[in-house]
Amino acid sequence: MSDKNELKLAVLIAVVCIAAGAVSYGAYPVKAPDLPVRVMLEATGKNVLFDHKVHQDEYGLECVECHHSITGKKGKNEQACGACHKSDGVFKPALGKKGLFDHEEHIEDFGLSCQDCHHMYDEQSDGKPQACSECHMDTGDKDMPGIEDACHKKCISCHKEMEAGPTTSDCNACHKPRMRKDAFHNQCTACHEDTGAGPGMADCKKCHGY
Ligand code: HEC
Numbered sequence: 001m002s003d004k005n006e007l008k009l010a011v012l013i014a015v016v017c018i019a020a021g022a023v024s025y026g027a028y029p030v031k032a033p034d035l036p037v038r039v040m041l042e043a044t045g046k047n048v049l050f051d052h053k054v055h056q057d058e059y060g061l062e063c064v065e066c067h068h069s070i071t072g073k074k075g076k077n078e079q080a081c082g083a084c085h086k087s088d089g090v091f092k093p094a095l096g097k098k099g100l101f102d103h104e105e106h107i108e109d110f111g112l113s114c115q116d117c118h119h120m121y122d123e124q125s126d127g128k129p130q131a132c133s134e135c136h137m138d139t140g141d142k143d144m145p146g147i148e149d150a151c152h153k154k155c156i157s158c159h160k161e162m163e164a165g166p167t168t169s170d171c172n173a174c175h176k177p178r179m180r181k182d183a184f185h186n187q188c189t190a191c192h193e194d195t196g197a198g199p200g201m202a203d204c205k206k207c208h209g210y
């Protein structure tokens, strides 16, 4: 082959390569790697290396099993856990002395009657209204909703009807989320213990090893 032909061939190959490259590039657009492969979670003892990819691909878990959907919609809550579960966070239930539910305010400022909430309360009788938890236990059944369902139904349905007050899209207005450490420990170890796979709460070092 002459120098000239060699040059032509080289140019041809280059053109073909560039064309093929451009076509492939267009056909398979590079997707920004928005899913972390591994996450190093820093802890004062030893850090935790969480293998996101393995958990998701090999253990066949749905995103929402961890990025729990607080709005009920799938896949819309893939923020870092710490966006809500803060290091200095303290869990506050909605009710109870330190809760975010304001009984006085609901009666006086929002002008509600006792029966709006105390559905078994008969104002004609001597019976005093009781706390919901007197009857609605931690777990419910068909005939008797548990405390979570009873309150969610009652509280949220009124807020929706009146278009006032927090609903399912605003959990934090009724609850203060648990602190970061508890959120991780509870989620990671609960799944491991339920499925009998992966380190449980007794195996500190299997997670805190880095
Ligand atoms: C086994 C639990 C688990 C599963 C399953 C899971 N993730 Fe995650 N994901 C995490 C944890 C833990 C983090 C780290 C969060 C942090 O740093 O606070 C994370 C981080 C992320 C982040 C980065 C968030 C940020 O702002 O730093 C994105 C995006 C994400 N996951 C998307 C997904 C998607 C999409 C799926 C499903 C295809 C998925 N994840 C499945 C637990 C999980």
Ligand code: HEC
Residues within 6 Å of the ligand: 066, 067, 068, 070, 077, 079, 080, 081, 082, 083, 084, 085, 091, 171, 172, 175, 176, 177, 178, 182, 183, 184, 186, 187
């Ligand atoms: C948009 C805010 C938000 C994000 C993001 C979020 N959570 Fe939550 N989480 C909450 C709220 C609100 C609750 C209900 C109140 C509570 O129990 O703390 C909750 C409850 C929980 C609970 C049940 C309560 C318990 O301790 O048993 C666990 C576990 C949990 N979250 C872990 C996580 C993990 C792990 C991530 C990240 C993969 C995450 N959360 C991301 C807001 C959030």
Ligand code: HEC
Residues within 6 Å of the ligand: 069, 070, 071, 072, 093, 094, 095, 096, 101, 147, 148, 151, 152, 155, 156, 159, 166, 167, 168, 169, 170, 171, 172, 173, 174, 175
């Ligand atoms: C209108 C207020 C309100 C909103 C909004 C709300 N909750 Fe609740 N939730 C309650 C009440 C009241 C209870 C009853 C238990 C208690 O707090 O004492 C409860 C109970 C719970 C419980 C049972 C655990 C416990 O503390 O007893 C969980 C878990 C929970 N809510 C999660 C959520 C999540 C997640 C969201 C957002 C999708 C949410 N809640 C939105 C008022 C609310």
Ligand code: HEC
Residues within 6 Å of the ligand: 095, 096, 097, 103, 106, 107, 112, 113, 114, 115, 116, 117, 118, 128, 129, 130, 131, 132, 133
């Ligand atoms: C918006 C709903 C709502 C309205 C309206 C309301 N309550 Fe309550 N009430 C509750 C909830 C929820 C509790 C439980 C609070 C807790 O456990 O911290 C409660 C608790 C009580 C308790 C305490 C019961 C106990 O054993 O601790 C009394 C008494 C009470 N209410 C009386 C009334 C009276 C009287 C009215 C009307 C003037 C009224 N409530 C209106 C929701 C309401």
Ligand code: HEC
Residues within 6 Å of the ligand: 117, 118, 119, 120, 130, 131, 132, 133, 134, 135, 136, 143, 144, 145, 149, 150, 151, 153, 154, 155
């Ligand atoms: C004296 C016992 C008692 C008390 C106190 C009580 N409940 Fe109930 N509640 C019941 C029983 C029994 C049912 C099931 C039968 C029914 O639907 O009336 C029920 C049902 C409910 C339901 C389901 C109704 C439906 O239409 O699906 C909600 C919501 C509810 N309660 C909320 C509350 C709230 C919120 C409080 C506190 C403010 C409360 N309950 C206090 C006994 C009680």
Ligand code: HEC
Residues within 6 Å of the ligand: 094, 100, 101, 102, 106, 110, 112, 116, 117, 151, 154, 155, 156, 158, 159, 162, 164, 165, 166, 173, 174
């Ligand atoms: C019958 C109607 C009704 C019920 C039932 C009800 N609420 Fe409300 N709630 C209201 C109204 C009205 C507001 C006022 C919203 C405003 O002014 O923007 C409100 C506001 C709130 C707010 C925000 C308060 C603030 O200062 O901004 C919280 C938190 C709340 N409710 C929690 C609860 C919880 C928890 C329950 C159940 C135990 C509950 N509510 C049951 C009607 C109700």
Ligand code: HEC
Residues within 6 Å of the ligand: 048, 049, 050, 051, 054, 055, 059, 061, 065, 066, 184, 187, 188, 189, 191, 192, 195, 197, 198, 199, 206, 207
């Ligand atoms: C919804 C379920 C689920 C959740 C949530 C979960 N895991 Fe796992 N994890 C698994 C399963 C399944 C295995 C597989 C164990 C096996 O195959 O032996 C595993 C294994 C592990 C292992 C050992 C093997 C490996 O892959 O490194 C570690 C470490 C681990 N998980 C850390 C975590 C951490 C940290 C979190 C929380 C950020 C977490 N996991 C949340 C299901 C879960």
Ligand code: HEC
Residues within 6 Å of the ligand: 041, 042, 043, 044, 045, 048, 180, 181, 184, 185, 188, 189, 192, 199, 200, 201, 202, 203, 204, 205, 206, 207, 208
């Ligand atoms: C399944 C994995 C797993 C197991 C098992 C586990 N942890 Fe953790 N731990 C975590 C994760 C994930 C975090 C959150 C780190 C962060 O904040 O980014 C954490 C956070 C912590 C923190 C808070 C760190 C800080 O800097 O505030 C302490 C303390 C801790 N763990 C101690 C323990 C102890 C003690 C044990 C055993 C009894 C244990 N952990 C078991 C995964 C685990």
